[in-house]
Amino acid sequence: xxxxxxxxxxxxxxxxxxxxxxxxxxxxxxxxxxxxxxxxxxxxxxxxxxxxxxxxxxxxxxxxxxxxxxxxxxxxxxxxxxxxxxxxxxxxxxxxxxxxxxxxxxxxxxxxxxxxxxxxxxxxxxxxxxxxxxxxxxxxxxxxxxxxxxxxxxxxxxxxxxxxxxxxxxxxxxxxxxxxxxxxxxxxxxxxxxxxxxxxxxxxxxxxxxxxxxxxxxxxxxxxxxxxxxxxxxxxxxxxxxxxxxxxxxxxxxxxxxxxxxxxxxxxxxxxxxxxxxxxxxxxxxxxxxxxxxxxxxxxxxxxxxxxxxxxxxxxxxxxxxxxxxxxxxxxxxxxxxxxxx
Numbered sequence: 001x002x003x004x005x006x007x008x009x010x011x012x013x014x015x016x017x018x019x020x021x022x023x024x025x026x027x028x029x030x031x032x033x034x035x036x037x038x039x040x041x042x043x044x045x046x047x048x049x050x051x052x053x054x055x056x057x058x059x060x061x062x063x064x065x066x067x068x069x070x071x072x073x074x075x076x077x078x079x080x081x082x083x084x085x086x087x088x089x090x091x092x093x094x095x096x097x098x099x100x101x102x103x104x105x106x107x108x109x110x111x112x113x114x115x116x117x118x119x120x121x122x123x124x125x126x127x128x129x130x131x132x133x134x135x136x137x138x139x140x141x142x143x144x145x146x147x148x149x150x151x152x153x154x155x156x157x158x159x160x161x162x163x164x165x166x167x168x169x170x171x172x173x174x175x176x177x178x179x180x181x182x183x184x185x186x187x188x189x190x191x192x193x194x195x196x197x198x199x200x201x202x203x204x205x206x207x208x209x210x211x212x213x214x215x216x217x218x219x220x221x222x223x224x225x226x227x228x229x230x231x232x233x234x235x236x237x238x239x240x241x242x243x244x245x246x247x248x249x250x251x252x253x254x255x256x257x258x259x260x261x262x263x264x265x266x267x268x269x270x271x272x273x274x275x276x277x278x279x280x281x282x283x284x285x286x287x288x289x290x291x292x293x294x295x296x297x298x299x300x301x302x303x304x305x306x307x308x309x310x311x312x313x314x315x316x317x318x319x320x321x322x323x324x325x326x327x328x329x330x331x332x333x334x335x336x337x338x339x340x341x342x
Contacts, residue, residue: 033271034223034233035167035192037113037141041065042093043081044337048306048323049279050293052263054242055202055213056281059319059339060095063109063147066200066215066240067159070105070149073097079319079339086330090114097147107147109161115139122173122185137170155206161198165220165235167191174226188226196220196235210245237270242277259283273297279304286310291323300328306335317341 043061046053054066060077062069070077076098083091095109120134143166149159169190200215216239222232244263248256265277279293289308295301306323319339326332 032233033236034225035141035165035235037091037167038143038165038196038218039236039238039269040083040085040091040113042083042091042095042111043079044306044321044323044335045281045289045291045308045319047083047325047335048291048293048304048308048321049263049281050277050295050304052242052244052265052277052279052293054200054215054240054265055211055244056242056261056263056279059341060097060107060109061337061339063095063097063107063145063159063161064093066202066213066242067107067147067161067198068149068157068200068202068213070097070107070147070159071151071157071202073099073105073341075099075342077339077341079337081335081337084334086327086333088116104151105147105149105159107145107149107161109145109147109163110142111144112142113140115141118170120170134171134173139167139169141165141167155204156201158201159199161200163196163198164193165196166193169225172226190225192223192225194220194223208245208249210243213240213242213244215240215242234270239268241266257285259286289321300330301325301333315342 041047041051042064046057046065049056057065057069058072060070060079061081078096081093085091091111091113093109093111095107097105097107099105115138117136117138120137121131122134124130124132143163145161145163147159147161149157151157171187172190173185174188196218198215198217200213202211202213204211218235218237220235222234224232242263242265244261246259246261248258248260252258261281263279267275267277269275274297276296277293279291281289281291283289287310291306293304304323304325306321308319308321310317310319317340321337323335324332
C-alpha cells in the first residue's frame, strides 16, 4: 500500500512539473480570470515566507494554502486573520479545524472582502460632460469553505476544500436591445455565486523532514457577469508544486532548539506566466519566529518579511504572527494573524 501511494504521488508531481516546464514562460496571460480576491493569500505566516507555503502549511490556516496540511492539528485549532490590502481594501478570515482521529480532519473557513465605497458614472450623449453620475456603490465578496483531510499513512495525506463563493460588483449599464444611445441603456446587477474546490496532497519523503506538496486551487465553472453578453471568465485557477525542509540538522545535533525551514513553490497560474516563490522561517525554542521570502516574476509584490511568537498560556498554545510586504507603487501591505490550539 505504501509503495503504491508513493508511486501515485510521484506521478502527480511529474505531471504538474511537466505542465510547468512546457508552458510559455514569456507569455503574460493577464486579464483572463474573475474573482481575483481568491488569489489574495490568507495568513501572516505564509505571506511572510513569500507564499512558499504549500509544503509548510499547518494549523487551520492550511485550508487556504494546502488542505492536506491540516493533518498537523492535534485536537482543535482556531485562527483569525486580517489583511490590510492595497487601495484601502481589507480582507478578513476565520478558520477552525477539528481532528476526528480515525475519521479524518474537518475544517471550516470563512473569508470576506471589503472594497470600500466608490462613485459610479456612465457615459451619456446628453450630458455636456459626456457622463452622468449613478451614485455610490460598495462591492463586496465572501466565501465559506468546508475542508476534509485524511492521513493515509505516516508519510502521505490528502485534503479537499469545497467552498461557496459570492461576489457583488454593483450595478452595470449595458446596451438595451434595439437601443441606439447610451440613454437607452438598461441596468443589470453583477452578482455571482458558485461552488469551487481545492485539492492538495502532502508527502513526507522519509529523508529527514523533507516534504513535497502538490495543490490545485479554485477549480470551478466559469463566471458570466452579464448574461445577455455571454462572456465567461474562469476563476484564478493555479497549480502549485512545493517542497520544504529544515536544513539545520545538517549542521547541528538533532532535537536542537533551532529550526530553519527553507521552502520553494513553483506556480502555474491561469492568468500569468510561471512564478517561483522562495521563503524561510527560523524558529528559536518553539517560541519565536523570524520569516522572510521573495517572489519571482511579479511586477510590484516581491519581498516579504515577518515575525511570530508562540507562547503557551495555561496549557493552551497561542500564535501571534505579523507580515509586511512592500508593494511597489502602492502602500505596503500589513497582515496580522492570531491562532490557538487546544
